[in-house]
Amino acid sequence: MSIVTVSHLTKKFRTHLAVDDLSFTVNEGDVYGFLGQNGAGKSTTIRMLLTLVTPTEGHIELFGLDLKKERKKILNQVGAVIEKPDLYKYLSAFENLSLFARMSGSNIRKKELIAQLEMVGLAGRVDDKVKTFSQGMKQRLGIAVALVHNPRLIILDEPTNGLDPQGIADMRNLILHLSRHQNKTIIISSHLLHEIEQVSTRMLIIDEGKKMVEGTVASLMDPSKTLVEAKVNDPKTAAILLENTGWTKWLQKTTDRVLIFQLPKELIPDLNRELVRLNIQVFSLQAKTSLEAYFLSLTRSKQNVAAFTD
């Protein structure tokens, strides 16, 4: 069942086109990774899903309901952490949670609120003011606020920003727990590929507001489509020598400095042996999934992209 259906979504801020004709679908139970560089349009899209920003064009449905017409019904079932989890610094963790629970229409008892704070690891800081919290603790409180009304859909916009490695691992475990044990549908945005690939079931990459790639993580990370960049002494001669072998079917591109193959990951050692057998000097073999290569081409500077693909 589709939980989120976004059709031809566009947002223009005066002359700047932040989101450009974006369409995607999130199914129930998905951990949907939303990937793109800073400024790619992820946050604007998420803000449109939460009615913080009005689309210039396009249509959004959540839980089969029109977001414009059924805003209240929809937002009752959505919990979100948007960028930094900013909360009322002069209030305690408990007061913040209680306040937002009431705003979400939940009449949750004190005991349950405290249990929620315990779940995110803030048991000992219930009555402490948020201004005394570290970034990681604020992030965990933000998650508690997002979960307090037991939403079906959780939206996390760059949830690991500012967290230390332990905090990042905790966040990843929490996302996996919510997905596997509580059957929540989660949209998680990030500019870091490895962060998304570790938790997501499906993902979307956007760039300059446009959809680039969408699909299951398994298909996008398909090891049979591994890109291998071979740095050799004379790529052009090597390509000629390879013509009489079966390896040309895997060869994608030859440049002045490298050969680029696309092949199943398990063939990489054989490729190495074959190049050596042909007396080609191999300086390095660098393997990347097609998605990783693609994402790097988006996130690298133009100069680096050229260095990789030329």
Place this chain on the structure above:
Amino acid sequence: MWQLLQIELFKIFRKPRTYISFGAIAAMVIIIQIALKFDGQSYIEFIVGGLKDSLDIPYTHILNGYFVCFIILNLLLIHIPLLIALVAGDSIAGEANMGTLRLLASKPVSRTKLMIAKFMATVMYTALLLLWLAFIALLLSILLFGTNDILIARNDALEIIRSDDVMWRYLAAFAFATLALTTVAALAFLLSVFADNSIGPIVSTISIVIVFTILSEMQIPLYDRTIKPFLFTSHMLAWKGFFYSKINAGGSSVPGTIENIRAIGKSALILILYIVGFVSTAIVVFNKKDILS
């Protein structure tokens, strides 16, 4: 709506900044009371001007709690808008600055209801501030100076209102002052919608009040007819009208009367129109606003 209002009041009264206004009012009132306790006669001489030579003025009777409260209101009501702007200007812009506005606006509450709750909370804060002023300016002055008839200086005469005819006038004056200050709160609230930092709306509100007050006080005939009747600051001091009673043939004030109730009603109506205009505009703008903070 009641729950939203409770939440907004909770936020206002848990914020340390809120109590600055209460502390500032208490300090200013007490300073004036101390000054009048020790040198009230000089102040009364200043009010009666040249009459002090031709009349035997009973200073001890004049310097009573009702009179002191009237002086305090005259001195302070013009400055309280600054304190109101501190909270009203912070209502939306402060949330944007803290980053909590996006969390609030993504909750299943309509933006219109959120705005109404925020404004209602600001009005309650304004009313509480006035109640606090009434408490310390009126009750503390009565405790310190006792009660007696009150001497009111008007443009061309002095008027004496009997002590048993004063309390209702104060109640009406405080109610009107609440309305006047709510207008300032509504202006700060509107400006708060446009900003992501509360300093801007607070300073802008104060600037507008100062400029409008200067225009209201200017004695230029052209402005008297064209601009002044429409400035909200021209109507904010209409509370004084409750202390101007009708004068009988013998030249004494008639208890329980107000000289120009229509003028007070007209001022109240203009202030209400301003409040409705400011708040409606704020709601319309906020409903269309993209929250990017």
